[in-house]
Amino acid sequence: MVTRKVKRTMEKDENYFFELMKFKKHFFEDLQNRMNHVYDPRHQSYIDYSCDVLLFMIILKNACDLESMRTMTNELNKDECIINIKRALNIETLEELPHYDTINDFLSRLDPDELRNIRTYMIRELLKKRCFETSRIGGKYWAIIIDGTGLFTFNQKHCDHCLRREYKDEEGNVVKTVYMHHVLEAKLVVGNMVFSVDSEFIENESEEVPKQDCELNAFYRLAFRLNQTFKRLPICIIADSLYACENVFKTCHNNHWKFLLRFKEDRIKSISEEFHALGKMEETNGKEQQDKIRWVNHIAYNDWDIHVLEGTIKTEDGQKRFMFLTDIKITDKNCRKLLYAGRSRWKIENEGFNRQKHIRYHIEHASSHNYTAMKNHYLLTQITDILMQLLENGSNILKRVKKTAKEISSNLLEIIRMKLLTDEDITKMKKPTQVRFT
Numbered sequence: 001m002v003t004r005k006v007k008r009t010m011e012k013d014e015n016y017f018f019e020l021m022k023f024k025k026h027f028f029e030d031l032q033n034r035m036n037h038v039y040d041p042r043h044q045s046y047i048d049y050s051c052d053v054l055l056f057m058i059i060l061k062n063a064c065d066l067e068s069m070r071t072m073t074n075e076l077n078k079d080e081c082i083i084n085i086k087r088a089l090n091i092e093t094l095e096e097l098p099h100y101d102t103i104n105d106f107l108s109r110l111d112p113d114e115l116r117n118i119r120t121y122m123i124r125e126l127l128k129k130r131c132f133e134t135s136r137i138g139g140k141y142w143a144i145i146i147d148g149t150g151l152f153t154f155n156q157k158h159c160d161h162c163l164r165r166e167y168k169d170e171e172g173n174v175v176k177t178v179y180m181h182h183v184l185e186a187k188l189v190v191g192n193m194v195f196s197v198d199s200e201f202i203e204n205e206s207e208e209v210p211k212q213d214c215e216l217n218a219f220y221r222l223a224f225r226l227n228q229t230f231k232r233l234p235i236c237i238i239a240d241s242l243y244a245c246e247n248v249f250k251t252c253h254n255n256h257w258k259f260l261l262r263f264k265e266d267r268i269k270s271i272s273e274e275f276h277a278l279g280k281m282e283e284t285n286g287k288e289q290q291d292k293i294r295w296v297n298h299i300a301y302n303d304w305d306i307h308v309l310e311g312t313i314k315t316e317d318g319q320k321r322f323m324f325l326t327d328i329k330i331t332d333k334n335c336r337k338l339l340y341a342g343r344s345r346w347k348i349e350n351e352g353f354n355r356q357k358h359i360r361y362h363i364e365h366a367s368s369h370n371y372t373a374m375k376n377h378y379l380l381t382q383i384t385d386i387l388m389q390l391l392e393n394g395s396n397i398l399k400r401v402k403k404t405a406k407e408i409s410s411n412l413l414e415i416i417r418m419k420l421l422t423d424e425d426i427t428k429m430k431k432p433t434q435v436r437f438t
Ligand SMILES: [Zn+2]
Pocket: 157, 158, 159, 160, 161, 162, 163, 180, 181, 371
């Protein structure tokens, strides 16, 4: 147990802004250069700020947990902040930080694919580092969780792409329409961390579409892109029971991916009947009934060869039984790992969305009302989140002092506002470092 006094002493000479920049440099050497070279849609004769400064401001806003764009402009309006950002980004002249209107104007024109590409670069760098190899399922497949969530809700039409939900009275008349924006995420699970690898916005092509966009359609679009982006990466798709259907099996099969999908018995009756009918099920020798994991390999479903796994896992609401469908053959050796990997979907809800909504980043708060800027803000949140998770799980000092995400963010803001990065810091930042995730 670290006492408050020990904690104070340990933190005395720490500069979390320096730590963050060092991590950025260590993992993503080319990040700033890439941020500076996104396709710039602005009229080139009116440019005061380079793209990297504009994008970095939002990364800082997110990392420091500043809820609104206005707060960002106010809180960072200090000489120390200007000098720190200038030094951290190695910019020759920076007299003022960009105002939030300038940043939002830029983000409303920037193609979100530019930020998607930057995130892809980051994920590739992480995979190259080979420090997360033990996270692979069966030593082979990278677990990628697919899950959707709501981002913004409006009482009036916001744009032509809004999803609509209509509320009707007893006679069937529409009494209220809610307009929404949702996103589907693909997140890579490595150790305690979940990194966003792709985001597909669930949106209508126009207001007139006869049928609205939905999560499964967004999945097929996302899967297509994911396969193009990460060719030959051995992936296991983990998703909830909505995805336990033939089209998803087919998509995974065509992309040479494995799948591990939550299964609710009414979704495909023939599979659950066969699972229960097979008397000779294989099970592990758990001490108690609840420890037992049961499975049946090779259940035929149309042209598919499906394996079914059932087991109990401790959840926030007590012990719960879960069933999964997979095309990875279940054995005595891998059954427990598969069960926990399947259950890891909760990570994206708890550690992913919940954290990004309620603990840090406030992804439900629209930083701009322009739809393109909204998407870019969202993608910058995912980029920040990768950096922050690496920092929180890899920094020696943060591992020792044990702080909440909120505390880390507020310390970070404090230090940017109060303490200047020294020449020595800058030299140290460039030196190679060792990072371990344990
Ligand atoms: Zn809209």
